[in-house]
Amino acid sequence: MRHILKNRILKGVVARHIEPDLSIEMESIGSELRSLIRKKFGRSLHIREVDTGSCGACESEIISANNPIYDLQRFGVNFAASPRHADAIMVTGPVSKNMLIALKSTYEAMPDPKFVITCGDCALKGGLFKDSYYTEGAVKDILPVALHIPGCPPSPTTIIKTLLAFLRQDV
């Protein structure tokens, strides 16, 4: 207990100031649907993460985005443990054939309204693995994707800034 108190006081607040950057160019959907998503989820968004064959670096960065330094939760974005509690799924990886059924059922298990975010280069077009015999390719051919977060892997700052720029109308 003594150590916890000491380090709590010594460390103080480590969270970094992050400005949503509106100049980010996003690969996203039409403005009509976007404003609908903003209206519905702008202040509180619960995301279920689905790995469809990523190398684990995207997962690591998504976890980092939730650490005390980047602290994604302060912007109202949470990661849910079940698709039943989620408003969106964040898909990583080039969609291995083995994950196709699981990906679709996760999407189906979510209540409406819902949308899909892809995270990392693999999820966009298959990345390095697009020519493989065992990948299904782009997530957008399987599910309706509303937003893509680019990078291999995208840094926590990119993840947060892209999400915020997408969700906030006027910052």
Add this chain to the structure above:
Amino acid sequence: MDCPEIISGIKKNLPGFAAISCSQNYPDEIYIKVEPSAFNDTCLALHEMLPSPVMMLFAVDERAKSKQFEIKAVFANFKKSQWIILGMDVPSDDPCFESMAKKIHSASLFEREIYEMFGITPKNSPDLRRLNLHDEVWPKGSYPLRKDFKKAKSPTASGEYKFVRVEGDGVFEIPVGPVHAGIIGPGHFRFSVAGEPIINLESRLGFTHRGVEKLFEGKHYNDAIRIAECISGDASFGHSLAFTHAVEKIFGISVSLQDVYSRAIFLELERMYNHVNDMGGMAVDVGFSFPAAYASIIKEAILQLNEMLTGNRYLKGVNRVGGILAVFDETKKGILLSSLDKIKNDFGELVKILNSSVSFMDRVDTAGVLRKKTAEDLGVVGLVGRASGIPMDLRKHFPGVYKDAKFKMAIGQSGDCLARLKIRIDEFEESYRLIELFAKKICLQREDRHMPQPKAGTALGYAESWRGPVLYWLKTDQAGLIERCKIVDPSFHNWQALSYAALGNIIPDFPLCNKSFDLSYSGNDL
């Protein structure tokens, strides 16, 4: 040890042994070719004599040249810092071989992999279920790693996977996955429980299979490094190091000492951020959030240090054949040492917080015990093996620059979560010491680097990444294009051990056991 020595060694254990050929292409690699009828006995002799688990067992499609498949088994001679590769030919008209899984358990998964990828049948095998090509989505009789494989447009299902069933009064099954509650890779776990304790656990993996080994084929070595880095994202440097090592051996490139030191520093940095991440993960899994948050701050500091030194948080795009792109000048050395100093202080506090919490220690102590005998039988490697008392670390057995640094291997005995936690703490501190030492030894001399001259050949590349040994067996053609690349991530050996470590524990302790192993899904599934 040279060829005659090793052959006479085998003869002592196996009277009447005769090899077709024996050659030593590199100082650390001996290749012995035997008749198919003698293959299993020789494997068993090497397995007991060295002693070594089956480190690799794989097939190569040589039908274009010799109308035959070739099967190779790789054993490690730790005492002599050598790899012993045993080969045999398998005729292509009736591709089969006698299974050795009943005698050497560590060969079992490899045999299943050869069967599903090449259609070479291990006769009398106890288990022939497919690992990565799931029956629900892939037809029978389609073998992707054969050279004449053609991608089918819409493959069909061929059946269903059969789990091992435990039956009896009060036994019930809990299926978990492939999509888990946390932000983590996909895998399916089937628990059979009676009351609270787990009486059987079967893990079904392969959900992240992306056909990596096939993708390597026909690629230029410079393009292939990028794929190697994406096999397991948290061990990207370990993988790129093992891959470049194999290429450098084939091309006969000697890497400058300065680059060897730089590579060792990055390998240790990768180890540090992953070890501290796992310690935080173990704290999360027992619901102890303060040290978990504290550990994530330390991890973030190391990732940011990586970015400052190389421009990439996960050390991707840093390594290349013949050297390394990042240069340690005086400023970078200063950044490295001063950041590490702070990181070490924070780490000391983290260890104090964990050690002084009785409830945390109570949870990790005696949870998830992997006994030494089980670990040896399964061929467990790396960190998990060391926690169970198997003294195996490539940094010790194939030392290189670690020799002068007087590398001290961390080892445990009890094989429980606490032992694995302690190994991580020891290795983190050792890594810190090594980095400091290596950084002092780097002196900048611009050396002329020659463009690598591609050559045809085969070689085994290896590196002790943070989970354990990463092995790459590589075959190139004249132009330097890759003909076959076999990758073994330590997770492949260790996943099955988790099923044994979890036995007898209650289900709420499974996440803790799992995190204390922290194995890669994508590294296993390839």
